[in-house]
Amino acid sequence: MRRPGAAARTTVATRRPRVRPSRAWVLGLASAVVLLVSVAVAVTIGPSDLTARDVASVVVAKITGGDSGLTGIQDGIxxxxxLPRTVLAALCGAGLAVCGVVLQSLLRNPLADPFVLGISSGASTGAVAIVVLGVGAGSVGLATGAFAGALVAFGLVLVLATAAGGTTDRVVLAGVAATQLFSALTSFIVFTAADAEQTRGVLFWLLGSLASATWTDVAACAVVVLVGLVACLVSASSLDAFTFGSDAAASLGVGVGRTRLLLLAVTALMTAVIVSTSGAIGFVGLVLPHVARALVGVRHRLVLPISALVGAVFLVWVDTAARTVLDPQELPVGVATALIGVPGFVLVMLRRRAAR
Known part of the structure; x- marks a missing residue:
């Protein structure tokens, strides 16, 4: 007798040919090389005479304590x-893409992204409260407020979803409700307490910006994203089972409630840290997982790392374009990802329809 879910696995297997491990490894190594080259080249782009060799010299000098051979201004640039901005862009892109993969699998919704749980809106409310109401100061106060707001939003979503039954559709509905609530709170704070200068700064941050990136931000984001990626990879087989629904996952021995709560908490933490350092950046977690699946299939032990690499490369170049195209002005990176992500998502959907 076939186990429950076997027919679904057979159907998916016939629709999508299995990717050979050798091809996946080659693609992964190629993506890693492209990421390293992208970071090195992106740092050289801008109003200064720098080369990739100069970037390498500065990195080696900082690690070994030697002299890079560049001027103090070039070294500082x-x-x-x-470099911290570019590395942070890579980490944010990787984290958002991984969160998108996990949420689309857990919620069985191809339109799910890291902000579907209302975490982005909660982080925005927390940051605005810190800046506008004067509690704390500088980038540390902004990040702390965003992180606290994101966790409060996630907690509210869990309470609402649990009270409504705890199913995946209830989680989505709770996320929508939380998003509207915290968006309204953000607008209320801005309109009632912020002056013109504060309003302009807050709105720019809400649209996504990596301009204030520091090595402290990079370290915090790196730890959370890497730990989150490892946790998701450990649960890759469970995510494969969730693709066929909660009942099929339970029949295969997956602890549905525990696994779902754990992975939702991981994605919430990753999104909270990313939003606290970069603001709200959309469409990365929505579009890039579909690109990764088109490259390596649907097995999560392949999709997760490829999504991370593709997301990192994508956001590095989008942020580079955002800071240089309108020079001396800077385009919020969230606006740039939307301008690129919307047509990209349309192409992905058209391709999925043609493949059916």
Whole structure:
């Protein structure tokens, strides 16, 4: 007798040919090389005479304590301004893409992304409360407020979803409700307490910006994203089972409630840290998982790392374009991802329809 879910696995297997491990490894190594080259080249782009060799010299000098051979200004441009921003962009892109993969699998919704749980809106409310109401100061206060708001929003979503039955559709509905609530609170705070200068700064941050990136932000984001990616990879087989529904996952021995809560908490933590350092950046977690699945199939032990690499490369170049295309002005990176992500998502959907 076939186990429950076997027919679904057979159907999916016939629709999507299995990717050979050798091809996946080659694709992964190629993506990693492209990411390293992208970071090195992106740092050189801008109003200064720098090369990839100069970037490498600065990195080696900082690690070994030697001399890079560049001027103090060039050294500062690479190490203090562009390199932390570019590395943070790569980490944010990787984290958002991984969160998108997990949420689309857990919620069985191809339109799910890291902000479907209302975490982005909660983080925005927390940051605005810190800046506008004067509690705390500087980037530390902003990040702390965003992180606290994101966790409060996630907690509210869990309470609402549990009270409504705890199913995946209830989680989505609770996320929509939380998003509207915290968006309204953010608008209320801005309109009632912020002056013109504060309003302009807050709105720019809400649209997504990596301009204030520091190595402290990079370290915090790196730890959370890497730990989150490892946790998701450990649960890759469970995510494969969730693709066929909660009942099929339970029949295969997956602890549905425990696994779902754990992975939702991981994605919430990753999104909270990313939003606290970069603001709200959309469409990365929505579009890039579909690109990864088109490259390596649906098995999560392949989709997760490829999504992370593709998301990192994508956001590195989008942020580079955002800070240079309108020079000396800077386009919020969230606006740039939307301008690129919307047509990209339309192409992905058209391709999925043609493949059926």
């Amino acid at each position: 690479v190490w203090d301004l562009r």
